[in-house]
Amino acid sequence: MTTIGDVSWQVLRAHGIDTVFGNPGSNELPFLAAMPEGTRYVLGLHEGAVLGMADGYAQVTGGPALVNLHAASGSGNAMGALTNAVYSHTPLVLTAGQQVRSTVGQEVMLTNVDAASLTRPLVKWAAEPLDPQDVPRALSQAVHTALLPPRGPVYLSVPYDDWAAEAAPAASHLPGRRTTPAAALDTGALDELAGLLAGARNPVLVLGPQVDADRANSDAVRLAESLGCPVWIAPSASRCPFPTRHPAFRGVLPASVRAVTERLDGHDVVLVAGAPVFRYHQFLPGDLLPEGARLLHLTADPDEAARAPVGEAWVAPVGPALAALAGRVPASGRPPLPPRPPFPRPASATGHVPPEELFALVREAAPDDAVHVVESTSTAEAYWAQADLAAPGGYLFPASGALGFGLPAAVGAQLAHGSARRVVALVGDGSANYGITALWTAAQYRVPVVFVILKNGTYGALRGFAGLLGTGETPGLDVPGLDFVKIAEGYGVPAVSVRDAAATAAALKEAFDADGPRLLEVVTGPGVDGDHRLAAFRNG
Structure with a gap:
């Protein structure tokens, strides 16, 4: 039967x-x-x-x-x-x-x-x-x-x-059934989009997570180079669709109406590809676009197109559409954009490792094609200042801001990559508690994720919003008394706590050399818990 x-x-x-x-x-x-x-x-x-x-x-x-x-x-x-x-x-x-x-x-x-x-x-x-x-x-x-x-x-x-x-x-x-999406931009739509971009005085690309999901990053690079234009990542980025050291890269757009409009000022044509228009977060209202700008929206999501407050939308698979556009848009003749400046030299400190210094150390220690699973929302600016992401699929972030993504998603990503790519999870101490049980799975299945916990004893993002909203000191902003070394070891993951750059660099090297999971608790704020203990890795 x-x-x-x-x-x-x-x-x-x-x-x-x-x-x-x-x-x-x-x-x-x-x-x-x-x-x-x-x-x-x-x-x-x-x-x-x-x-x-x-x-x-x-x-x-x-x-x-x-x-x-x-x-x-x-x-x-x-x-x-x-x-x-x-x-x-x-x-x-x-x-x-x-x-x-x-x-x-x-x-x-x-x-x-x-x-x-x-x-x-x-x-x-x-x-x-x-x-x-x-x-x-x-x-x-x-x-x-x-x-x-x-x-x-x-x-x-x-x-x-x-x-x-x-x-x-x-x-x-x-079991034998198959469904194939019918979608592709037709010749007329492609010619229209290509003509609008080629005829722009000062175009700009805003790229979203679907570009990276479709592995269309190289097509985005070809299009940007043909246009000779800058490239932004759309607000609230959950993936990285463009190499961060490319001369065209400008960073991640802020997540408010006012700030987005300020960053796009001076551009007459804005192509948003693979992202909503826009995933705002902070409520700082203003004009939706700079004066005289025209927004073109390329998305595979009909709901995204329908709910956008501005722009003309084309609904089609983003990857093939970008590839077709890159092949249609002629070289603009604009002078090449200058190379990206060197990475900023991060500040150092005594008794703790500032986030930007930590991210620089991770960049230096991790393999070039490492996958960064990031859930430290209050340190985003510091992270992107030190990011060197080139390979597709190199960055994952919780798309809706629901905490608990970082640790388990890193385990899942490493399971999917096997030995082909290493995964490093960069997670705040507040966020880590939402998905901490993923450490048990990592230990049981010997999943070689490098877990880095940024320990500052507080919900940094909430403190930022407290300043933005003028709410002052409200209850529930701090999370003191957490010992992630003991927690990790309890789940079976070797762990170390570090408070200075040299110890962090050494611990990162050992973690990336290991064939199983390792956790670093990095104290990133001064005076956190008053704990100056340096725990050693244990075998396991």
Whole structure:
């Protein structure tokens, strides 16, 4: 007998899904019992960390990732991290176990009440099949929906007695199904965009995460060089779509209306590719564009195009469109832009390592193609001042600002890269607590991430906003008394605490030479906890 579980796993494997990220409960065991040999199960200790790992994994592989959640409670635990996947357009397939079908209406223990509504409006699509025979088709629909533009997470709740039911013959067609997006800019649209860019007096490119997700970074470079124009990364960047040492690179746009308009002043044509217009954060209102500027928007997301407050939008896959534009726009004849200035010399200090000095040390110690998973929001300016990112896929950041992404996403990214690229996680001490259980997974699976915790004893981003909003000293801004060396060692990750540049450099070298995870707690602010202990690495 071919069961619903058998066919469903055939559907998943047909899409290349051979890894499951989960933290199981009783409702999920029948689904996992049907899991075919050769499938890898990656266990996390909290659903937020589980989803973050899958998010990092899928962003690196470019394919779908499967997340197995426990009923309503496990789904709820994952929803904070789910917001990152939504704004990263990460193709996650979330499955959740439901109680036995005949008991759902009674709301017995572990019933997922109104399951399809639980994750809305975050996911692209959510469902609970009305009949066991529809489960394989619904799962197939879920995977295709997650992968079709705009990519994003989907959610499927399945009563656990469905998996053992006999599958109908028609289900055998599902593993062979394929969906191909129809999209590409036609000749007329390409000629119009190319003409507008070529005819601009002073054009500028603003690139977003979809450029990097599509691995169109080199096409963006070709287009910028043909135009001889500067390039900005769109506000609230979750990926790095352009090499940071290229002469055209200008940095990341600030996340307020007023600041964006100031940075774009003097440009008559602005091409925004692969990003919303715009992901503002701070409320500093002003004119949406400099006077006389025209904004062209290239996006694969129809929702992004619809909600933008300004500009003309073309909805199409960003990578192919950029490649086509780079081939159509003639050389402008503008003089080459001067090389980027040398990295600024970071300030040093006694008793702590300022963030910019730390980032310079990481840049010097890490391999050239290292992947930086960053979740230290208050030190973004210092990070970008020292960043040398050239290879596609080299930077990941929580796309919606939901804390807890950094540590687990780094584990997922390293699992996806294997030995091909090293991953370093740069995470603030406040952020780290949201995904700290990912250290256990890193230790258990010997995932060689270099975890760097920036320890300043406070929520730096909140203190910045307290100044911006004029709220003064409010409760809950500080996080004293944290010892990440003891926490890491408790989870099985060797760790060291450092307070000066020399010790940091030595610890980074040892960490990158190791074949398993290592954690550095780097004190980045003066007088943090008064703790001058230097812990040594231990073998493990």
